Amino acid sequence: MQAAKGGTRIMHTNPTRLLSKISRRNLSGLRINSDRLWETLHETCKWGAAHRYGKGPTETGMARLTLTDEDAHVRRWLAAEVTKLGCSLSIDQMGNMFARQSGKLKSSAPMIAMGSHLDTQPRGGRYDGILGVMAALEVLRTMKENGFQTIHDIGLVNWTNEEGARFPRSMCSSGVWAGVIPIESAWNLHDIHDSSTTLRSELEKHGFLGSMACSSNAANGTLLGAHFELHIEQGPILQDSNRSIGVVKGAQGYRWLTFRVLGRDAHTGTTPLSARQDPLLAASRMIISSHEIAKRYDALASTGVLKLPSNASTNTVASEVTFTLDIRHPQDSVVQFVQEECLKSFSAIASQDGRGVAFDWTLDTDSPAVQFDKNCISSIEAAADALVGPDKRMSMTSGAGHDSVYTNKHCPTAMIFVPCRDGVSHNPTEYCSPEDWYVFLAMYG
Amino acid sequence: MQAAKGGTRIMHTNPTRLLSKISRRNLSGLRINSDRLWETLHETCKWGAAHRYGKGPTETGMARLTLTDEDAHVRRWLAAEVTKLGCSLSIDQMGNMFARQSGKLKSSAPMIAMGSHLDTQPRGGRYDGILGVMAALEVLRTMKENGFQTIHDIGLVNWTNEEGARFPRSMCSSGVWAGVIPIESAWNLHDIHDSSTTLRSELEKHGFLGSMACSSNAANGTLLGAHFELHIEQGPILQDSNRSIGVVKGAQGYRWLTFRVLGRDAHTGTTPLSARQDPLLAASRMIISSHEIAKRYDALASTGVLKLPSNASTNTVASEVTFTLDIRHPQDSVVQFVQEECLKSFSAIASQDGRGVAFDWTLDTDSPAVQFDKNCISSIEAAADALVGPDKRMSMTSGAGHDSVYTNKHCPTAMIFVPCRDGVSHNPTEYCSPEDWYVFLAMYG
Known part of the structure; x- marks a missing residue:
């Protein structure tokens, strides 16, 4: 064959x-x-x-x-x-x-x-x-x-x-x-x-x-x-x-985390970028950052699920974004290290744009x-x-x-x-x- | 008062x-x-x-x-x-x-x-x-x-x-x-x-x-x-x-566009980053890029809606992501310019990670x-x-x-x-x- x-x-x-x-x-x-x-x-x-x-x-x-x-x-x-x-x-x-x-x-x-x-x-x-x-x-x-x-x-x-x-x-x-x-x-x-x-x-x-x-x-x-x-x-x-x-x-080893990023709904046409609290923009930066961190340590970091409120609309900045993060590596210490690096990076991202966003997270699965x-x-x-x-x-x-x-x-x-x-x-x-x-x-x- | x-x-x-x-x-x-x-x-x-x-x-x-x-x-x-x-x-x-x-x-x-x-x-x-x-x-x-x-x-x-x-x-x-x-x-x-x-x-x-x-x-x-x-x-x-x-x-003036980014479902634990076609990673880069482009031209670019397939799961790279882009500026020529810059940038992003993604787009609203x-x-x-x-x-x-x-x-x-x-x-x-x-x-x- x-x-x-x-x-x-x-x-x-x-x-x-x-x-x-x-x-x-x-x-x-x-x-x-x-x-x-x-x-x-x-x-x-x-x-x-x-x-x-x-x-x-x-x-x-x-x-x-x-x-x-x-x-x-x-x-x-x-x-x-x-x-x-x-x-x-x-x-x-x-x-x-x-x-x-x-x-x-x-x-x-x-x-x-x-x-x-x-x-x-x-x-x-x-x-x-x-x-x-x-x-x-x-x-x-x-x-x-x-x-x-x-x-x-x-x-x-x-x-x-x-x-x-x-x-x-x-x-x-x-x-x-x-x-x-x-x-x-x-x-x-x-x-x-x-x-x-x-x-x-x-x-x-x-x-x-x-x-x-x-x-x-x-x-x-x-x-x-x-x-x-x-x-x-x-x-x-x-x-x-x-x-x-x-x-x-x-x-x-792998860990599954869920992040919730909290911003504020705002009109996309009238709210200057500097006045926004845009959770989707922040979540996008977080996803990319986790990817870059994982790459540096030869680990894997992946976001499979990202959710906006069901009433999201084209001309409104969303109020909240939830996304998952899946971190993997054959050594538990590297998984832990990637997680810590991500959390540090996400904290910096949270205040990067406009008036900033808040975020919290849960550890859903920890498989050594x-x-x-x-x-x-x-x-x-x-x-x-x-x-x-x-x-x-x-x-x-x-x-x-x-x-x-x-x-x-x-x-x-x-x-x-x-x-x-x-x-x-x-x-x-x-x-x-x-x-x-x-x-x-x-x-x- | x-x-x-x-x-x-x-x-x-x-x-x-x-x-x-x-x-x-x-x-x-x-x-x-x-x-x-x-x-x-x-x-x-x-x-x-x-x-x-x-x-x-x-x-x-x-x-x-x-x-x-x-x-x-x-x-x-x-x-x-x-x-x-x-x-x-x-x-x-x-x-x-x-x-x-x-x-x-x-x-x-x-x-x-x-x-x-x-x-x-x-x-x-x-x-x-x-x-x-x-x-x-x-x-x-x-x-x-x-x-x-x-x-x-x-x-x-x-x-x-x-x-x-x-x-x-x-x-x-x-x-x-x-x-x-x-x-x-x-x-x-x-x-x-x-x-x-x-x-x-x-x-x-x-x-x-x-x-x-x-x-x-x-x-x-x-x-x-x-x-x-x-x-x-x-x-x-x-x-x-x-x-x-x-x-x-x-x-x-403003324009509303919808982008569809096409990748390939893959297991997050077993698919090396280099072998992926991850539409959410690409969409995240596109959202950030549109934001940076708009900032440079004192325009607005916003993503209010982003959707993954309803069967998205934590340990699977999604097959497809759809997101909206809302571009605004008092001059139509700047709106047009930001759109063109975004499209150029998105094309580059599409081949940036892993095995790349495909994308297409529609212009849903054009309000001069x-x-x-x-x-x-x-x-x-x-x-x-x-x-x-x-x-x-x-x-x-x-x-x-x-x-x-x-x-x-x-x-x-x-x-x-x-x-x-x-x-x-x-x-x-x-x-x-x-x-x-x-x-x-x-x-x-």
Whole structure:
């Protein structure tokens, strides 16, 4: 297959045709049914398909926000599929779904989990999260049809509300599981567009408010023996360095802040610049300043949301602007430093134009940098070396947060990255070549 | 009265107490009932009162958007009031209301009009537009109760949708009257928050779609003999120079543009700054650049509206940003020059960061600079000299557009400005001291 690079048109090619090109030393002796995975992934994307960008049946993005009707559809479908495979299915109080396949020992020891998430961004793609869950399902299907049993129990996890796009807390339910986020505050998260709807009310509505505690405590919750997560890289590094496997050592730290800049409404035609308190002008300077600061320290600073009052009008200086700031770096100390530099700079900006503005801010999310488990990393490295050779794999730090960041607190965890085209993610045209993900299925197998 | 300056608390003092302080040589021999005007203005602000900022009964701003229920209320009330006074009332196809009081000659010559508007910004005050209509009504009431008749007919106009806040075209219906805006395009303006509602559908709904042509053509429309508009300055110049009367020579030119900046959605944690196409970062630079360009040429450039897609999220670079740009200067050539400089600068900005963005733009409103009628200006100057003396009046250029800009195309027109506190307008705390507007009522009288 020719990977479609640089263009906007992407062919989602059936991976069967790729088999002859791929060196696949199958570690378990099993062979994944790549066609079935391909078809299953795209078939289930009918629940939430959105943002068509091409004519092909799979040429859409996704808008499958947590606990919407679309998400509930795919969850019910997943529940039925794992039950057919003979897995036991448990759902906890955050709607996290744990499917468990017994191993030869019939041991009560915690299962080895392959986990990710089925929810997407509002303008997301078909691979972020979804690939990890569908790949895990394909592993279970392959084992089942070959009568293959692992020694210990193995299973699949679908974590609720990883994206935090509808209910604004990312890695939300793995965070509750890990004891980092109190369940009450997670339950009480409001739909960002509908304050009358909470995460808990949607869990109840769709029948996914389970009875089991959402906890890593083996006594009443679900301890895991290990957590492996296959995920698209969501960045361009693997593609640009021509590698197929990213062995993820950890995740960068990040903080989400919200700034509110307060000015004064004024007529744009009659108010001299010197007499204004223009919060949008100040916010614009702040956004640019945060960008320049991040650049100097090789960090990331991004504003994804900016809001004016709904009654904003062309000939009125707005009274108030709210915007978010997302700061990231593999070292927590740099994240902290960038934040401090931004706050200093913003204070100066607040008095720069006209009669100045006021501002305040909140820290909404603080996710420290994470180091994954050395043994898990080694086992992925060994498998990658056997499958593609050391030249085609590389060590990486995850730029994004993932559920693995939280599972890592209570069980050995590591992640496997697969390239995605041009590093594009959180975008309808997000694309992961079957050539790449097929390799990883062999690894999972 | 002590004018409340510099503080946030404002006393709306009853003007009766001011009489002894004001030198009022009453040109017509009539005396305005200032209490009645005061009470009428604030009483009718019950329709649309919003944004309370103090405890007093008049300490709110206004949100009386064109052809809302609140606007319809005050229109019906005005219709009843002018009818009680014996005026004939005509309503044209844009809902403009013309109340006409016969003069001694019973002539069919066009009436002398005192006009302004009763609609407000969504976060507007109690004086912008409203003062001009209520002052005109008070003049008619005073004439009536004194049995005073002018030689020729005199009257009042309430122009529809001056603000352009709900249906986005300012000075909308005086523009149709003047033949500048085609009536079909004005009728088809959509509510900015509800695309199923048009200006015409709201005219019909509230019974203000008149049968008379909206035109300055005497044959089928409403030619005016002259148009005088009393209005708050909406800027700080009168207050800062301690003058009471602004004799308005004309209005500055302005243009409203809308820019659309196109980038690409991308994950904020995994997309290096160098790989981004971030439209909000670019828009921020454009807003600041337009501000710096305007400052260099002593012009105004303002962004009142900026919109991201409704699905924007903290950890996603947005795909698209839309923002408005409002450019103003008393000379059209400078407005044009600032626009050209902005476009040049924006083109450079578009390729400044990461992989760059695309942008396009539309010119939504182009309102050239205006010179008012010399005879009207002279008569205002003479009246002002007689009332307050030459030291207390000054010549000015209006920073804002007004209906008078359009009436000036077809009849002798001029405006009278009155100070407003700190130049604040399009703001709930907009405030005009009775001491100031009382003077002008004497002039009108």
